[in-house]
Amino acid sequence: MGRKLPQFFFALSMLALVLIAAAVWQASTPSWKNYQRAFFQLEAQGEPNAVTKAAVLATPPQIHQILLPGLQRVDRCTTCHLGVDDPTMKNAPEPFRYHAGLGPHIPSKFGCTICHGGQGLATDVKDAHGNVPFWPNPLLSSDYIRASCGRCHKEGDVPGVPELTEGRRLFETEGCHGCHKLNGVGGSIGPDLTDEGASHRSPDWLERHFLAPNVVSAGSAMPNFHFTREQARALTYYMLSLTNADMGSYYSSMRLIPSPEYGRQLFVEKDCIVCHAIGGTGAKVGPDLLGVTKRHSMEWLDEQLVNPQLVYPGSSMPEYDLEANVRTALVAFMASATQEDAQEILAHRSNKLTPEDVAIEAGKRDFARFGCAGCHGTELQGGVPNPNAQGGQVPSLLHVSDDYTKDEIIQIIRDGKVPPLDNAAGPTPPLYMPSWKHLLSDEDIHQIVDFLWSMQQKAKDSW
Amino acid sequence: MNLIREIWQSIVRRDPLSTDKGKSELVFLNVWLHIHPAKVKKEHLRFKYTFYLGFITFFLFLILVTTGIALMCYYRPYPPMAYQDMKDLQFVVFMGPFLRAMHRWAAHAMVVCVFLHMCRVFYTGSYKKPRQFNWVVGVLLLLLTLGLSFTGYLLPWDQLAYWAITVGTNIGGYAPLVGGQLKELLLGGHTVGEAALIRFYVLHVAVLPSLMILLTIVHFWRIRKDGGLSRPTWKLRPNKTEALVTIGAPAEVAPLKTVAASTDKTYGLMEVVTGKPIFETVTPEEEEDAVFSYPYAFFREAIALMVTVTGIMAISFFFHAPLEELANSAKTPNPAKAPWYFLGLQELVSHSALLGGVVAPALMVLVLIAIPYLDRNPSRRPADRKLILWLFTFFVVANLVLIVIGTFFRGPGWAFVPPWVHVVSGAE
């Protein structure tokens, strides 16, 4: 029998106790707690009141996280970066500094890693910043961070990021599609780039790759396109922005607070100014919106946005299928909107709003509203079968300006027209152009004709 | 005070431990302890004979059950949440990394210990009559251990897990006739995916552990019924062959039965139930040879338990469980390797799919199960069993060599790369 067994037993018990205590201690002292303590100190400095000061210092440490369920992302960055949404932390040292210039991209709704990269789930500096093995997206350096705008803003110019536009243009014009697939389109000689932004490649690697593909990736079949440094950077930006995840639609589906500011944004997005003026500025197809919230109740306005026809039979306003929050935001904006707002919105519109544009827009609505599209098609293509009419179909209106003058067309709309017969002995064709003079005002008819002529222009341009 | 004593008495219901009767009753009045005999042979307690490998394996299983249940509270068997939950364990669950590491390392240790335990039983010839069937149960337990480890391997849903299981199940897919269907049944599809994850989870937390517990009970019960742990009988002093053991005889009555004393047997509860203290019914040599389970055996078992737990805790404190990138079916790591205990098979498969995927595993399992029935040699003395010991040693070494080659000497494209050569896998 081992004589030393009791001693061995004692030593083992002590070792077990020490180990479990060490494990508990290690688990109870994560590094983020130190950061929170430092932040509370910083906050307390600015507090004049002793009671609040003590309360701030006594805040229990706690992991903060931003849940983005639609994107399956969890960002715990704000556990240490505690001042991101606190403007008084403008001059605080990192990691506590306020994040200025975010516009509508508030951290509590958008998270952090969506733009910055890094490992949102992590709660210690090294892992969170993502420069660790087995994490494909480390933090993007400040040189490249604007590339992330392209993850949601997939089309058009992204304000402040000309590189993205240039990168996209290069990708489309330099024939990249020939070898690379992007969103299902393209060749398969090179790798599929649909989810390139989520791959492990560093911006630096990408940029050097575009300058000399063979040097970075030995044996690569990619030819050297002799891009300039700027072009390489633009392409790198574009690559970094490519992602499978439908981030844009997640964020736009999010319920933002229906603030007037959000309403204004929607007002711009939906281009309401094309029909509505505010205080006389803007188009006059629909009613002027200045003081509209005083003329009508909230419910009326809300209902009007849901179903314009129901509230106001004959209203030419289309149904926009807006969410409740969006409607509330629009009404909130209308309550505060002034002529200056309208001027500003007009000034920022990419295409200037001319009286002709307004007329054409109105004509388009009338064309749809009075059912012209039913026979002549929404794209004026015609083609609805009409037996025994000349050509057997309702005529296309795409080339109407070649065959008629504006006055002739106005006459046809006013008085109607029976189509010429294909076979004089045959039956009367079922469809004919009715007379519209009792239904449409002269102004309406002029607008429709303007619309038709504007479409001719487009059709000719596309030749 | 009286009430307390009464309550205590109602719980333990035995004589004080200072008496021999009390020591015996501690064992056979206790549902948890009565799998032990009241007395055990001194040889059973000797470290150098068993290395306590069976106990250590069982204790590792206990660690795995406890840590496993704790981990289940933070696990959703659905991709990619499964992977996110691993990250959560790592970053936002108190002691999460520690518990996960304990579970991981205990699982690896259990595979090792089961194997070593099997080697010990083989080398001491302990599978021979009457213990043949318990060896078979033991082989089944080995297979269950591998199954548990393998199914658990997928659950973190990282690249390591995903590709190890893909490769592992494909090895199984080489089995003739049923291989393909079996793989499909296991994966719930043709490739490792969501369906495979939930199936592996069910196997890992419900099916296999239940089977494991059932078979462990049988295994333990058989040890007891087959005469306790085996002893190196060939080393014992020759017994007085004529010595007789009177069983179940109160002093004044004629004995129920008189049998020849055996060196390879402990006398169980059933044999002393009529009331005579056991040591009066056995020969003096036998009695000298045996000690009470309490405290000698229990104390040593407790030490073995503590060594196991402390060892696993120490490893887990310093080494975290691995976690790679999120599983990606489009990006195969080069080389993709099965869990280490299957790397011997993968190595064989790389030479011949038939050999590694069918012949070797089938032979291994069948021969292992059949060993006690094929080996007709009654002697347990190593000198009498040279051939079979060499054969078994060859089997063990071959296994180890293949596993070591597969683990450390195989680089990208399954090329032979010694571990000291650094390969840059840069070709994008």
Added chain:
Amino acid sequence: MNRRDFFSWGTAGFVALCSGVAVSLGAVVRFLVPDVFYEPPQVFKIGNPGDFPFGPPTFLADEKIYVFRDRDKGFAVASAVCTHLGCTVNYFQSDQKFHCPCHGSVFARGGDVIHGPAPRPLQWFEVTVTRAGQLQVDKDKVVPDSYRLMV
């Protein structure tokens, strides 16, 4: 082995073992207490005061609250959870009441039960202004219905 030795070392070892087991049990309990919740936080910022219109309350669906803003009285935040069985109540501007879709409880604009099975008025939560000027709601702090925040 010496009997005294056994008891001294053995006892000390036993004490250490018991402490180890106690610490482990505590650690397991602590392990089961989650540090993060996958649900909307109890304390959250809802935006700038200017974001909220006057008049009918603003419903924030994710947080299940109604934000009231009155020109002269200021801000108040009501729970949208019916006190009967936890359904989400709807506010109707037409009768200025909360209606519960599940069992027909009706609450006045001030939260009091008008009729229906609901046993208690709707809860009102504390709303404060952070130093950064944002409104912050704390669902853990229930306040009387007279509570108002002036900004």
